[in-house]
Amino acid sequence: MKLGIIGLPNAGKTTLFNALTGQTLEAAPYPNPIGTEHHVGVVHVPDERIDRLTAIFKPKKTIYADVQCVDITGVSKGISGSKQKTAVFNQIWECDALIHVVRAFEDASVVHPDGEVDPASDASALELELVFHDLELAETRLERIATSIKKGIGESLETEQNVLKKCLALLEEEKPLRNLDLTDEERAAIGSLMFASLKPELVVLNVSEDDISSQKTFSRIDALKKFYAGKDALVFSLSAEIEAEISQLDPDEAAIFLEDLGIPEPAMNRVISEAYELLGLVSFLTVGPDEVRAWTIRRGTHALKAAGKIHSDIERGFIRAETIGYEDFISAGTMAKAKELGTLRLEGKDYEVMDGDIVNFRFNV
Ligand SMILES: Nc1nc2c(ncn2[C@@H]2O[C@H](COP(=O)(O)OP(=O)(O)O)[C@@H](O)[C@H]2O)c(=O)[nH]1
Ligand SMILES: [Mg+2]
Incomplete structure (x- = not known):
């Protein structure tokens, strides 16, 4: 999975990137060089189940799921009409979801591009850039399709044309494409077009330390939730600067620090679990x-496909999936005991793998 961090200049993107990846990149000066540099990092998905299972099995290796994170610079007002847009929108296109950082912190020493901190207005300004980009894309593509149809070579393009008309209607209302309800077939028809506003979004309100749980933050979150009321967006707040500092501490120190600040869990855990929720992802072990x-x-994946995730041979030679839920395993204590209790079962290829399932694939190639 790849997550792209976007937001207006000085919203706190690089700071959040550092908090998520544990890196210590210098939070870049504004104005940023547009589209020249995109920091990439890997986030190991925190998972207490993996920690516990590691303690039990004492394996040679422990491997957490990982998520790629890209700090995408250069989405600013006017980008959709500028020459640099290709570099920026290419980056966005490669991501499964976007983390949109919206500035709420006040700091006179950190320039705001408009001179004033206004999260609702910043968020809609950025969404509008995505919409403008997509509008141009939809219009251009529709014109091409119309030409093809006129020449009598556009028959296969009718589904795409219909979907694009729906897209255009929404974009003309200045609404993002993620609000559209599309069937899988419709989605596939426009699958090769680099629409940016179609990407699911985590909207992160970046607040200062004092505002982590202030009334001002709650009402700003409410306003953003109303603005993002459609599909495929989740809104929450965090303090990127504090989180970046915390990411540099060892776990014990971090825990004390977090408790002092009244933060239930570090940003990394929060962002990742919200991203899993947003994208309908689960983990098997x-x-x-x-x-x-x-x-x-993805939630709903069948055992056969899950096997293929590990190795194509395991998918090809699939026999059965020996499966037990994580909690069931913990309460049984050992696999032998779990077998006795009947919680360790044999599942077939159509079994829907659940979050936290511990699976051993039996296969034969
Ligand atoms: N006071 C304060 N400054 C912050 C906060 N988050 C980020 N900054 C600062 O704002 C500036 C811009 O942050 P940066 O992450 O580079 O923003 P970007 O342009 O979106 O990547 C940097 O000087 C950061 O240290 C915060 O929560 N409070
Ligand atoms: Mg930056």
Whole structure:
């Protein structure tokens, strides 16, 4: 999974990137060079189940699921009409979801591009850039399709044309495409077009330390939630600066610090769990003396496809999935005991793998 961090200049993107990846990049000066540099980092998905299973199985290796994170610079007002837009929108296109950082912190020493901190207005300004970009894309593509149809070579393009007309109507109302209800077929028809406003979004209100749980923050969150009332967006707040500092501490120190600040869990956990929620992702687990590992799949994935996630041979030679829920395993204590209790079961290829399932695939190639 790849998450792209976007937001207006000085919203706190690089700071959040640092908080998520544990890196210590210098929070860049404004104005940023547009589209020249996109920091990439890997976030190991925190998972207490993996920690516990590691303690039990003492494997040679522990592998957490990981998420790629990109700090995408250069989405600012006017970008959709500028020459640099290709570099920026290419980056956005490669992401599964966007983390949109909206500035709420006040700091006279950090320039705001408009001179004033106004989260609702910043968020809608950025969404509008995505919409403008997509509007141009939809219009251009529709014109091409119309030309093809006139020449009598556009028959296969009718579904795409219909979907694009729906897209255009929404974009003309200045609304993002993620609000559209599309069938899988419709989605596929426009699948190769680089629409940006179609990407699911985590909207992160970046507040100052004093505002982590202030009334001002709550009402700003409410306003943003109303603005993002459609599909495929989740809104929450955090303090990127504090979180970046916390990400540099060892776990014990971090825990004390977080408790003092009244923050239930570090930003990384929060952002990742919201991203899983947003994208409908779950993890299944594999255990053994060699390796304890988490694997990310879409909710609803069948055992056969989950097997393929590990190796195509396991998918090809699939026999059965020996499966037990994480909690059931913990309460049984050992696999042998779980078998006795009947909580360790054999599932077939159509079994829908659940979050936290510990799976051992039996296969034969
Ligand atoms: N006071 C304060 N400054 C912050 C906060 N978050 C980020 N900054 C500062 O704002 C400036 C811009 O942040 P940066 O992450 O580079 O923003 P970007 O342009 O979106 O990548 C940097 O000097 C940061 O240290 C915050 O919560 N409070
Ligand atoms: Mg930056």
